[in-house]
Amino acid sequence: MIAAYGTSGGGIWTGRAVFVVVTAVLILLYLFSFGTPGRQPPLPDLLYCSIICVVVRRPGAAPFWLVVPVLLVADIFHMRPLGLWTLIIVGISEIARYNRAVFLNQVFVVEWLAAMAGFLLALGVQQIAMILLLVNTPPFETVFWTMITTALAYPLVVALWSGVLGFRKPHPAEVDFARDDG
Amino acid sequence: MATPEHPSPEFGRRVRQLFLGFVLVLLLALVLFWRIDNPRAEQLRLRVVDLVVPQMERLLTPVGRLSHIVEDFQSYAQLYEQNRELRRELQQMKAxxxxxxxxxxxxxxxxxxxxxxxxxxxxxxxxxxxxxxxxPFQQSVLINIGSDDNVRDGWAAMDGLGLVGRVSGVGRKTARVILLTDRNSWIPVKVQPSNSRVMMAGDNSGLPQLRFLQNAADVEPGDRVITSGDGNVFPAELLVGRVVIDSTGQFRVRPSADFRNLDFLRLVQAFPSPPIPNQGDLVAKAIDPPDPAIPADPATSADSTPSDASGGSE
Structure with missing residues (x-):
């Protein structure tokens, strides 16, 4: 049953498989040539949006031991500092996971703002970490525009996950927070 | 608390937290490893890429073709115009x-x-x-030849016309080319006709900057930019692009290479001539043997000529 993805029922492994396949496709997508280098605006971080979206809706489908390898693979293929973005996003997604009860009863805008605040935090931490590690930081404009495009993409990504793939918000009554940690 | 026979939710949560902390520490270690032993970490990364990407090629080809079709479709609208223009251009090109x-x-x-x-x-x-x-971090492409084809770090990559970047990281069947526009790309270039030597530094925009220009009056928009071969990074005289000025008055280079369609890259193999360590050495070697063996002289100078000639033609 599609609606049962990622709840603690039998569909949990289906949910995980869907999560892995979709994120793999997203990672691949970034490997295609998208026109001239230095294009403005840069592409949104769809992987971040997907992870937060799934973690909030069906945490069982995206346990951290799946999120880590997915992000690591992205780090490897997108030529980013190895492990840094993974470390940051796993941290942020765990925060989202522990506070997901907050989003269940709220309107979508709250979740959207929270997700973007998390992304901003992640970018900030990344910049600081890169300065501390004496690595070339990405230019401010690129970071800024990534933020904007990611913010715009978040509702679309949520629409994809909950509308097309069936990762809807569970009804508050059917959530068992103790078992759902993944 | 919890006995192993009856693991309570509390116990499961503890285990999970412990595991998570362990993974986070591992990730931190990975970041530090990447920073401290960067060459080895990058080599490791390339080895993974080397394993996966050639397998992906079969998958990538149809999708890449699909994206090309979409691009082409956009230009169908101007097909007639384009056709006429191409014919005209073809006439000129024949001449x-x-x-x-x-x-x-x-x-x-x-x-x-x-x-x-x-x-x-x-x-x-x-x-x-x-x-x-x-x-946002790296502007680079992966190409389908590597150390199996004798590719080495530091070779110049060009498309048909102009410089595209530099090989940085070689796997067995793949290699990574850092584009000119990447922030880590610094290339010594020469601006013609004034022959002023400048550094061209990428800044992740499409137009790399010209830095350390000694005399701004020497350079004008439209001037040709070619590699200078200084510092033995690249062979000299490879076409890079033309000078433009941006809105802040900064000189930049518009690359001649077409970065929108990077399908094939030509790697320029360069085996730099062995450096002459000290200026006096060539002469000194000839003088060193004090015996009056004069015929030795032409021999040594003949030895040095080829490397000189190659140095000049680099």
């Missing part, structure tokens, strides 16, 4: 081709007359671009 052939023949004749020997250490390998792994 140019004729001229080029004549010049080539003349050049060969004159070189033969002068007994010129071109540096034998410049040749090309052509490769196909597999994936574009650019992002």
């Amino acid at each position: 140019w081709r004729e001229t080029a052939i004549q010049l080539d023949q003349e050049n060969a004749r004159l070189q033969h007359l002068n007994n010129v020997r071109l540096g034998p250490n410049l040749s090309y390998v052509t490769s196909e671009v597999l994936v574009d792994s650019g992002g």
